[in-house]
Amino acid sequence: MKKDDYDSIVVGAGPAGCSAAKVMAKNKLNVLLLEKAPVVGSPLCCAEAVSLFFFSQHFDLNPKWISNLIHKVVLVSPESTRFNLFHPDCAVVLERKIFDKDLAISASSEGAEVNVNACVVGILKDKKNKVYGVKVKEDGKEIEYKAKMIICADGIESKTAKFAGVDTTLELNQVSSCAQYLLAGIEIVPDCVEFWVGKKLAPGGYAWIFPKGKDCANVGLGITPNLADGKKAKDFLDSFILKRFSKYSKVEMMSGGVPFFSRKSILVKDNLLLVGDAARLADPLSGAGIANAILSGKIAGEVTSEFIKKNHPQKYLKEYEKKFMGKRGRYLRFFSFCRKVFLKMSDSDYDSIVLFLKDYFGSKKVEKIDIIGLVKVILKQNPFLLRILKNVIW
Numbered sequence: 324m325k326k327d328d329y330d331s332i333v334v335g336a337g338p339a340g341c342s343a344a345k346v347m348a349k350n351k352l353n354v355l356l357l358e359k360a361p362v363v364g365s366p367l368c369c370a371e372a373v374s375l376f377f378f379s380q381h382f383d384l385n386p387k388w389i390s391n392l393i394h395k396v397v398l399v400s401p402e403s404t405r406f407n408l409f410h411p412d413c414a415v416v417l418e419r420k421i422f423d424k425d426l427a428i429s430a431s432s433e434g435a436e437v438n439v440n441a442c443v444v445g446i447l448k449d450k451k452n453k454v455y456g457v458k459v460k461e462d463g464k465e466i467e468y469k470a471k472m473i474i475c476a477d478g479i480e481s482k483t484a485k486f487a488g489v490d491t492t493l494e495l496n497q498v499s500s501c502a503q504y505l506l507a508g509i510e511i512v513p514d515c516v517e518f519w520v521g522k523k524l525a526p527g528g529y530a531w532i533f534p535k536g537k538d539c540a541n542v543g544l545g546i547t548p549n550l551a552d553g554k555k556a557k558d559f560l561d562s563f564i565l566k567r568f569s570k571y572s573k574v575e576m577m578s579g580g581v582p583f584f585s586r587k588s589i590l591v592k593d594n595l596l597l598v599g600d601a602a603r604l605a606d607p608l609s610g611a612g613i614a615n616a617i618l619s620g621k622i623a624g625e626v627t628s629e630f631i632k633k634n635h636p637q638k639y640l641k642e643y644e645k646k647f648m649g650k651r652g653r654y655l656r657f658f659s660f661c662r663k664v665f666l667k668m669s670d671s672d673y674d675s676i677v678l679f680l681k682d683y684f685g686s687k688k689v690e691k692i693d694i695i696g697l698v699k700v701i702l703k704q705n706p707f708l709l710r711i712l713k714n715v716i717w
């Protein structure tokens with residue numbers, strides 16, 4: 324069975340895919356958004372925190388998307404030193420199951436056709452190896468859809484690009500393996516996120532507590548798999564929960580991976596654009612990927628709209644990579660370097676940094692943080708880090 328031709332097919336209705344589809348539909352392109360799950364936004368594997376600054380630049384603060392506003396951050400070292408930061412406009416913890424679905428609805432309101440239960444299982448290529456569509460398993464049937472452009476927004480699996488011959492393989496140190504519970508009945512400060520570091524606690528990663536209400540939070544932990552001696556993220560998470568909480572109820576359990584940005588991240592291949600996790604655009608230090616997914620989706624949508632409407636040559640599509648890296652490249656490259664340093668640090672290094680931050684900030688209220696500037700201060704004022712820096716290639 325074959326369907327009509329589209330200007331653009333978007334594979335995956337996460338924040339990246341929905342953002343791309345919405346922009347293209349708004350620009351009057353004929354867009355099809357395909358999602359393999361029966362419900363957009365579910366199942367979800369995310370701690371749902373995003374910077375308030377980014378979020379309010381791109382969206383209104385619709386109360387139904389926001390489960391909590393964060394004003395404080397605590398960083399806990401292996402020796403239990405606590406660094407507290409007061410930041411009035413720090414972050415929001417979203418209700419992503421609602422937010423993602425609303426993004427898909429608004430893409431549809433702009434004119435995109437959205438299909439759930441539609442899993443892309445292959446790619447259509449002509450004799451010259453040019454991709455002209457996708458094969459989809461939809462409601463039990465195999466259907467072929469044709470399009471001039473394919474936007475790969477299918478998350479960490481990134482299968483669509485793989486079908487088209489793009490090497491999206493992740494090395495073990497380029498991914499964080501994560502486990503998370505939604506815990507209820509816990510003692511937390513409701514507007515405060517917690518980060519816990521330590522080689523034994525979370526090798527090559529950290530544990531997080533992102534409150535969703537007064538006694539309920541996304542509590543999770545990510546590790547770098549090749550540093551974990553064969554143990555799973557869930558094993559570390561279960562130990563962390565016993566250490567941190569005296570009582571809790573487990574309401575939801577999820578596990579998944581975060582693909583970090585690296586020099587190997589591919590954003591453009593012929594008439595395919597890779598966005599969000601499919602392009603491996605998560606922040607290599609924090610693992611945050613929502614903002615880059617939305618931004619890359621929007622830019623990919625804008626560039627595709629221009630490409631189709633003005634009939635530009637294919638090389639014009641490189642504009643997507645240029646524009647995205649122009650906005651985020653400096654941060655991603657810098658955090659990629661910081662991650663290499665982080666992975667080489669010992670528990671006593673973590674302790675020293677947390678003590679340094681305590682001293683440096685005192686009990687100041689911080690209005691805005693220049694993360695790159697702060698990391699540079701940490702690197703400069705902690706000479707022991709030079710030992711690590713010497714062994715890390717920029």
Ligand SMILES: Cc1cc2nc3c(=O)[nH]c(=O)nc-3n(C[C@H](O)[C@H](O)[C@H](O)COP(=O)(O)OP(=O)(O)OC[C@H]3O[C@@H](n4cnc5c(N)ncnc54)[C@H](O)[C@@H]3O)c2cc1C
Nearest residue numbers: 335337338339359370371372443478579599600611612613
């Ligand atoms: C445990 C955990 C916690 C996290 N916490 C945070 C956080 O607090 N803040 C943050 O910024 N980031 C966080 N992230 C990262 C964040 O979730 C991702 O970076 C973000 O969801 C990427 O968006 P995306 O649209 O690229 O991909 P996704 O949100 O993964 O969406 C991809 C979509 O594609 C669909 N799909 C896949 N294959 C196919 C196919 N073949 N055909 C059709 N559809 C397909 C999937 O079903 C899915 O709906 C976390 C990740 C994990 C694993």
